[in-house]
Amino acid sequence: MLPRLYEGQVCSIARALEVVGDRWTLLVIREALMKTRRFEDFRTRLGIAHNVLSDRLARLVEAGVLERELYQTRPDRYEYRLTPQGLDLWPVVMSLLMWGDKYRSPDGPPLLTRHHGCGGELTPSFTCDTCGASLGPMDVELLPGPGAA
Incomplete structure (x- = not known):
């Protein structure tokens, strides 16, 4: 397995990859x-192994991207919610989604990004293509697209 750290790299991209750069993390x-x-x-939607998901969730909690919130006792069960730091990854994830739609989705986008306000589509500049509003994670819903399985 490749190491997760980029020691000696004075680079913000390398530091970000230490948190979100391994397999499954951005999908979580x-x-x-x-x-x-x-x-x-998470496990059902991703089809990810139990141990891998446990590891990724623990790392994201430790890094401050997710927080755990107890919702049941006996046994203890937690929900995972994005922190403000995690929500700030929205433009990164949406940029990757749009890149994948453009270059890797021959049957059309698997997910459509729609503005809650008017139904317009998210643009690469994170605005609505219909009304021009600036959009963030709370303004957009993801719906099945023509390339969805």
Whole structure:
């Protein structure tokens, strides 16, 4: 397995990759942005192994990207919610989504990004293509697109 640290790199990209750069991590964040909260829901939606998901969630909590919130006792069960730091990853995830739609989605986008206010589409400048409003994570809903399985 490759190391997660980029020691000796004085680079903000390398430091960011130490948090979000391994396999599955950005997909866990994508799911959290889509309001997935519970362990089993992450596991079901991602098709990820239990141990891998446990590791990614723990790392994201430790890094301050997610926070755990107890919702049940006996046994203790937690929900995972994005922190402000995690919400700040929204433009990164949306940029990757749009890049993937453009270059890696021959059947069309699997997800459509729609402005809650008017139904317009998210643009690469994070505005609505219909009304021109600046959009953030609370302004956009993700809906199944033509490329969805």
